[in-house]
Amino acid sequence: MNFVNQSCENSEGLQRYQHYLYAVVYSVILAPGLLGNVLALWVFGVYIRETKKAVVFMMNLAVADLLQVLSLPLRIYYYLNNTWPFGNFLCMICFYLKYVNMYASIYFLVWVSVRRCQLIMRPLTYSSSRRKGDMCICGFGWLFVCLGCLPFPLLRNPVAAQYINSSDQLLTSGQVCFSELPLRPVSAPVALSLLILAEMMGFIIPLILVLACACLTAGSLRELTDGAIHDRGEKRRALRMVLSCAAVFLVCFAPYHVTMPLDFLAKANVLTNCDLRNKILWCHPITLCLASLNCSLDPIMYYFTTNEFKRRLSKPEIPEGRTVNRQQSCIPRGEKAEDNNTAVLLKDQ
Template identity: 75%
Template sequence: MDFANHSCRSGEDLQAYQHRVYAVVYSVILAPGLLGNVLAIWVFRIYIRETKKAVVFMMNLAVADLLQVLSLPLRIYYYLNNTWPFGHPLCMICFYLKYVNMYASIYFMVCVSVRRCELIMRPLRYNSSKRKGDMFICVLGWLLVCLGCLPFPLLRNPSSSLNPDSRDRLSSEAGAPLSGPDSVCFSELPMRTVSIPAAWALLIIAELVGFIIPLILVLACSCLTAGSLREGRGGAIPDRGEKRRALRMVLSCAAVFLVCFAPYHVTMPLDFLAKANALNSCALRDLILRCHPFTLCLASLNCSLDPLMYYFTTDEFWRRLSKPEIPEMTSMTFSRRLSCITAGEEVDDEPL
């Protein structure tokens, strides 16, 4: 996929620099992402049949985040040891899960924003049939995301081994020898030969369907929800507290969206041009290759930010963690039984 005849020689520390960035950031994300999303799934499992406030979408969002978190230990091992001893199929699965998580998160954030906005604007239209429709939307979303992300692993060529010059360069940059074609993984895997029009078509579809349209929907929901809060009490939902909670949720989705996913989708086409040697400036190419790992790490940061969003914007989540209802109900039942027993004893002690 070379666009130009010239090529830039990467700095000797570029590969080592990228590995350090990935290893540090993924190590930081691992623990809070794992604990936060397991806790979120546990809480949402309790409330999924008791409330209509987009809990089913948030539960699927937590599942998507958890899938990526579970692949982080293998990524950390690779970036610390500069080799992949686990075989090519597992490499492709981890590589694939990265993009499935990112675009599934984008999809379900849009669903959460649209549902909360709809419940504020038109609450009476939500009924049991729509609750079943939400499950269908989730299944359809997973199917579309899994199919849409297939080009990412399919564009990698497992049968193509690195030539000696490339292998020596990667070995020197990583600081460790590469023992065979299966020792590299993720973005360092060789690409299949793709025509220029096909490559640009894939990029445009990914940017348009995976980022621009969802961003417009999330921002539109934020504006509509904020507008409903400024309306008088004659709106669909007179409870301003409920409107504020909905607005916090939608604004949080927009903030996570902009912080985590916007930088990556800005640098993704630039990274493609840099790796295709389509840039005349070698300094610009080196800058893009150094910035892109940070944006890719930001795209993974949502695994830790989403549980915080649940806690601070979802009253069910906060109530479940701060005031567990099961112990309260048990204590209330025990108190009632004790009062009944006490009352019965007092009746027995009264003279006839």
């Protein structure tokens, strides 16, 4: 399961292609991903704490994206220099964060869709206690995702791999990292079980939930149900948000989860057709890059689907409390004293 049949593909050419592709894509998404998610955290945390439109989940989504972005410089260095000098531990951390980001993003995109759909269909059911419940859901989500992604690094062997210095090899003497780490021996039933579990829990069930929320939100535009919001503009904004979540799923995560089991079968030498095996091995890096694009697409989704984000980002507003204090500071002391006396008399009456 750890080796690909060398008679079926050019490993040196495939490795060069992968390193070039990853270095280019990660370099492109580094700056917008970093700036977009830092800005999103600033806007959500400072300006719109008072709103209840799934902001808690969007803030956690931005944190997940930021974790991946912060690991990109080390990945870019590796793919440009063809060696990993930072040690096994940091290699496994960066490798682990890639999958934590992906499945945490999926988890929080689902909850953004569910909460926006709920706020349209049953707005009166949301209260301050439900807001605290959202924080518990986020905490559980991080724990669930971090534990669920542990098999990805644990199945890799972080032993330094040395390459013979020859014209046939891309890497000279040095340590490999990420997907080039050799797999630990594992039985076929265990590997198949982990693969099915990752597909079902990490993609298929979340996708069904997001699409269901999109259908319910779209249906609310045509029908009026008891307790639902009657503002069609608000419903359209909610629908844009849910459809954006579904679009991120289909663009970023669907291609990767289609090629992931095929890539496993190819590397396990289960596929005997060399042409099919080579196509899978050359297509899978593209889908992995698409999965990484979500850290740059999510801030764009915030801007175009969240009214508060767009308004306060384009024209920052002074919080209400500061406005009142500023107005009071402009009142002469005599008038302010009279206003205070009047307030006391009214209170006594």
